[in-house]
Every structure is written in C-alpha cells, then in structure tokens.
Amino acid sequence: MQITAAVVRERSGAFQIERLDLCDPRADELLVEVVACGMCATDLHGRDGYYSTPYPAVFGHEGAGIVRAVGNAVTKFKPGDHVVMSYPWCGTCPNCRTDRQSYCLHSFDLKMSGRRADGSTLHAKDRAPVYSAFFQQSSFGNYAIANELFAVKVRNDAPLEILGPLACGGQTGTGAVLNVMKPKPGDSFAVFGIGAVGLSGLMAAKIAGCDPIIAVDVHEHRLALAREFGATHTINHSGRTDVVAEIRKLTGLGLRFSLETSALPSVFREAVEALMPAGTCVLLGSARAGTEVSFETPFLQNGRTVRGVIQGDSVPQQFIPQLVDHIVAGRFPLERMMTFYDLADINRAAAESSAGQTIKPVLRMPH
Numbered sequence: 269m270q271i272t273a274a275v276v277r278e279r280s281g282a283f284q285i286e287r288l289d290l291c292d293p294r295a296d297e298l299l300v301e302v303v304a305c306g307m308c309a310t311d312l313h314g315r316d317g318y319y320s321t322p323y324p325a326v327f328g329h330e331g332a333g334i335v336r337a338v339g340n341a342v343t344k345f346k347p348g349d350h351v352v353m354s355y356p357w358c359g360t361c362p363n364c365r366t367d368r369q370s371y372c373l374h375s376f377d378l379k380m381s382g383r384r385a386d387g388s389t390l391h392a393k394d395r396a397p398v399y400s401a402f403f404q405q406s407s408f409g410n411y412a413i414a415n416e417l418f419a420v421k422v423r424n425d426a427p428l429e430i431l432g433p434l435a436c437g438g439q440t441g442t443g444a445v446l447n448v449m450k451p452k453p454g455d456s457f458a459v460f461g462i463g464a465v466g467l468s469g470l471m472a473a474k475i476a477g478c479d480p481i482i483a484v485d486v487h488e489h490r491l492a493l494a495r496e497f498g499a500t501h502t503i504n505h506s507g508r509t510d511v512v513a514e515i516r517k518l519t520g521l522g523l524r525f526s527l528e529t530s531a532l533p534s535v536f537r538e539a540v541e542a543l544m545p546a547g548t549c550v551l552l553g554s555a556r557a558g559t560e561v562s563f564e565t566p567f568l569q570n571g572r573t574v575r576g577v578i579q580g581d582s583v584p585q586q587f588i589p590q591l592v593d594h595i596v597a598g599r600f601p602l603e604r605m606m607t608f609y610d611l612a613d614i615n616r617a618a619a620e621s622s623a624g625q626t627i628k629p630v631l632r633m634p635h
C-alpha cells in the first residue's frame with residue numbers, strides 16, 4: 269500500500285514528507301494505522317548517523333495507533349485494537365529468555381539496522397528500498413508494520429494520541445523508579461535533569477509516595493514544571509557547586525534514591541555522592557562511548573548501588589497497560605509535557621526539541 273512518511277535521505281539531512289510503498293504484514297505482523305508518534309533524541313541521533321542505519325531511512329519509535337490488518341498467525345490482536353509499539357528483542361538470547369529483554373544481546377541490530385531480523389526491508393520508493401524497521405516499527409508515517417511480539421494492546425478508552433511516548437521515554441523514566449528502585453512511601457528521591465525521561469521518573473516517584481522529591485536542573489522553567497508534576501523541592505544547578513550539600517541539608521542523611529538523566533559525568537557523580545548509605549543511583553542518561561566517571565571506593569562500599577537501566581527494565585506488555593491506567597486515573601499527566609506537531613512540521617519539531625524549547629514533541633499523522 270501507499271503511505272505518507274518522513275524520510276531522511278542522507279546523513280543529517282532534513283526529514284522529507286514522501287509517498288512510499290509499504291509491504292503487506294507477514295504472518296506474525298500487524299498493519300498499524302499510526303495516530304501519533306513521539307520524537308525522542310534517538311530518532312535525531314539516527315538521522316545524524318550515530319548508529320549507521322542506512323539511508324534513505326524512516327525513523328520513529330514511539331508510535332501509537334489502531335490495528336488495521338493482522339497476519340494469519342496473529343492470535344493476540346485483531347483489527348480495531350489500540351496499540352503502542354515498543355522496543356524489539358530477539359526472544360531467544362540468554363537475557364530475553366530470563367525476562368531481561370530490554371538488555372537483549374541483539375537489540376542494537378533489531379533497533380538500528382533498518383531491516384527485519386532476516387535482513388528484509390519493508391518500505392520502498394520507485395522499487396528502491398527505503399530502510400525502516402527502526403526499532404522494528406518506523407512510526408514517522410501514517411502506517412507502520414509491527415511484529416506482534418513488540419506491540420502492546422492498550423485500553424480503547426485511553427487517549428491514544430498521547431500514549432506513544434510510553435513506548436520509550438515514558439517507560440524508561442517510570443520503570444527506573446517503579447521496576448528498579450521500588451521505593452516505599454517516605455523514601456527520599458532526587459532526579460537530575462528535567463526532560464521527558466526525568467519528568468516521567470518524577471511522576472512515578474510521586475505515585476510511589478516518595479518524600480521529599482527533589483528536582484535538579486539548570487533551567488528555571490523546567491524546575492517550575494517539575495514542581496507542577498510533584499517535586500517538593502527544586503535546585504537550580506546553574507553556577508553553583510554545592511548541590512550535594514543542598515540535598516544533604518534537605519534530607520539529613522542523603523538520598524535513598526537518585527535518578528541520573530543528564531548524561532554529564534559531573535552530574536552523575538553528584539547523583540551518587542548525594543546518596544545515603546545503602547542508597548541507590550539509577551543511571552539513564554546515555555553518554556557517548558569513552559565517557560568515564562570516578563567515585564570514591566569507600567563511599568560506594570557502604571552499601572551504595574549504582575545501576576544502569578534501559579527501557580526501565582520493563583516488560584512492555586505488562587508495564588505499559590499499568591501506565592495507561594495511571595493516565596486514565598489522572599495520576600500521570602503525560603500530556604502536560606507534550607507539544608503536538610503535524611507530521612509536515614517534523615523539522616520544526618526536531619529543531620525545537622534540540623533547542624530545548626519542547627520537552628516531548630509528538631507528531632500527528634495525516635489521514
């Protein structure tokens with residue numbers, strides 16, 4: 269079928285809105301009419317050639333939509349189902365076999381190769397391949413093909429247009445708190461970096477009953493948003509070196525939990541140094557290869573944990589429906605961090621996101 273999608277034709281090139289041919293779904297695949305798709309930094313890194321995805325390419329990995337057709341071996345979905353498309357995994361490696369699929373040993377190729385696992389492509393223009401299958405979905409288009417393994421059915425009464433970002437940034441931030449930290453009411457919590465992931469973590473800390481909830485960032489407007497989302501205290505990091513002392517003043521002993529989303533080594537170190545004995549720091553910020561950070565050995569030895577987390581350790585089919593319930597119940601006001609754009613304005617969305625004007629751009633697809 270013919271679809272409309274945003275295509276990047278060369279490294280760091282602009283997104284171009286084009287008509288493309290999309291193949292039919294295979295036996296284990298779904299054809300999804302994409303309603304909206306979040307944009308995350310990974311899409312822009314893909315555009316800019318960080319992952320060697322071949323060009324021309326279609327990105328987009330936070331898609332939400334409605335199933336329009338299913339392959340003949342699909343049993344869990346039917347046309348009309350509302351779905352969020354989440355990250356891919358192989359299902360057979362040692363991590364996938366033990367419910368650690370966010371650390372699938374084949375995840376990089378499945379996300380970034382621009383092809384299905386068997387090497388085939390899904391999109392074409394004038395019979396020439398267009399590389400897609402980005403995170404096995406490529407949702408910057410009005411239709412996408414998703415494997416049933418990576419699609420998550422969501423309740424039909426939830427606002428579908430805001431659910432796509434749960435597939436990556438939303439479950440990353442909330443999962444780091446609810447699946448990894450598992451805080452108890454009254455546990456102290458701080459988040460370093462107030463973007464979409466940091467705000468998601470902050471909302472989860474509020475749902476878990478953390479107190480105090482401290483937000484650290486360099487932008488006053490982001491700290492104001494953090495207060496709206498439930499931060500009890502905010503610290504503006506710009507021009508000051510006493511953030512750890514400030515946190516110790518607020519908490520007495522230091523933090524039970526800290527969440528690092530900035531990807532800056534100096535901030536990561538602060539997120540660890542602000543921990544109380546037996547406290548835990550979860551690292552979400554993704555720095556370039558080669559980035560190092562150091563900690564004092566005796567400090568860590570005192571029961572402190574530092575852990576990296578991908579996709580919130582979540583099993584999306586179980587976790588995303590729980591997040592949707594929180595949204596419907598009004599506990600997770602995800603839409604307040606979003607700015608909506610038509611797909612035709614995708615380059616403006618990308619520029620405003622890179623400039624920090626927009627926290628979470630969401631693209632509405634043409635139909």
Ligand SMILES: [Zn+2]
Nearest residue numbers: 358361364372
């Ligand atoms: Zn795997």
Ligand SMILES: [Zn+2]
Nearest residue numbers: 308310436437
């Ligand atoms: Zn992402």
